[in-house]
Amino acid sequence: MNAIFITGSNRGLGRAIAEKLLENEENLVIGIGRDWSIDHPNYRFLYLNLDDIIEVKAFAFSVFNEEIKSVGLINNAGILGDVGLLGTLEDRVIEQVLNVNLISASILINKFFSAFGELDVEKNIINISSGAAQNPYDGWSAYCTSKAGLDMISRVADEEQKLHAKVPARVFSIAPGIIATRMQEQIREVDEASFSRKQKFVDFFEQDLLATPEDAAEKIIRIFELRNKLDKVVISMKDLE
Numbered sequence: 001m002n003a004i005f006i007t008g009s010n011r012g013l014g015r016a017i018a019e020k021l022l023e024n025e026e027n028l029v030i031g032i033g034r035d036w037s038i039d040h041p042n043y044r045f046l047y048l049n050l051d052d053i054i055e056v057k058a059f060a061f062s063v064f065n066e067e068i069k070s071v072g073l074i075n076n077a078g079i080l081g082d083v084g085l086l087g088t089l090e091d092r093v094i095e096q097v098l099n100v101n102l103i104s105a106s107i108l109i110n111k112f113f114s115a116f117g118e119l120d121v122e123k124n125i126i127n128i129s130s131g132a133a134q135n136p137y138d139g140w141s142a143y144c145t146s147k148a149g150l151d152m153i154s155r156v157a158d159e160e161q162k163l164h165a166k167v168p169a170r171v172f173s174i175a176p177g178i179i180a181t182r183m184q185e186q187i188r189e190v191d192e193a194s195f196s197r198k199q200k201f202v203d204f205f206e207q208d209l210l211a212t213p214e215d216a217a218e219k220i221i222r223i224f225e226l227r228n229k230l231d232k233v234v235i236s237m238k239d240l241e
C-alpha cells in the first residue's frame, strides 16, 4: 500500500485530492483534521486541530500495520483568516493563520521525517502553497507570510534530503491556482477597503475562471506522477499550463 496522510480532507481541494487518490486501490488515505466526510474502505481519519499547537506537538504518525510501499504527506489544510491591514488585525488572526498554515505544517513535516526518514521506502511530501507566497497582497499579511514560509521549508527539506538521506524524499510546494472552494467565497465577501484586488477575484468568479476542486486535484496528482522528471521544489500550476 501507499500510505498518504493529508490534512484538511473533509472539504474543498483536500477532499478532492483524497477522493482522487482513493480511486487507486493501492492507496491508503489518512485524513488529518477536525472533521471527516469521506466514507471509503481505504480511508482513515485522525482528529487534529491544527490551530492547537499543543495537540499538534503530541501528534504521532503511524501506519496501521499495513505493508507499506511508499509513504506521503500532503499539507493541504489552510485558512486565509480575517482580511485586514497590518495595524488593524486582531493579533489572534495572525497567530491562527500561522498556526494552521505554517507552524503545524512544519511540525508535521518534522514528525514525518522522524517517523519515516529511516524507512527504506519511497517518501513524498506535497505542501499546498499559493501564488500569495511570492506576491504581497494587501490585507493578506499572515496568509502570504505563511505560504512563503511553506515554500522555504519545502526547499530546505529538499536540500536536506538530497544531502543527507539514504533514500531521499521528494518535496514539493505547489501553488494550485484559483479554485472554487469556501476560501474563494470568503475572498469575494471581504471589504475592498482592506483588499484592493477583491474585484479581480469577483471577476474571475463571474467569468467562470475558477477551477473545480476535482480538476485542481487531478493536476496536482499529475504533477506528482511526473515527480521523477521535475527538479523544481516550488511549482505553480500556471507554469504547467
Ligand SMILES: NC(=O)c1ccc[n+]([C@@H]2O[C@H](COP(=O)([O-])OP(=O)(O)OC[C@H]3O[C@@H](n4cnc5c(N)ncnc54)[C@H](OP(=O)(O)O)[C@@H]3O)[C@@H](O)[C@H]2O)c1
Residues within 6 Å of the ligand: 007, 008, 009, 010, 011, 012, 013, 014, 032, 033, 034, 035, 048, 049, 050, 051, 052, 075, 076, 077, 078, 079, 100, 128, 129, 130, 131, 175, 176, 177, 178, 179, 180, 181, 182, 183, 184
Ligand atoms: N481555493 C483557492 O483558490 C486556493 C488558492 C491557492 C491556495 N489554496 C490553498 O489550498 C488549500 C485548501 O484550501 P481550500 O481552497 O480547499 O479551502 P477550504 O475549502 O476552506 O478548506 C480548508 C481545509 O482546511 C481545513 N482546516 C482549516 N482550519 C483547520 C484547523 N484548525 N485544523 C484542521 N484543519 C483545518 C478545513 O477543515 P474544517 O472543515 O475543519 O475547517 C478544510 O478541510 C489551502 O492550503 C489553501 O491555502 C487555495
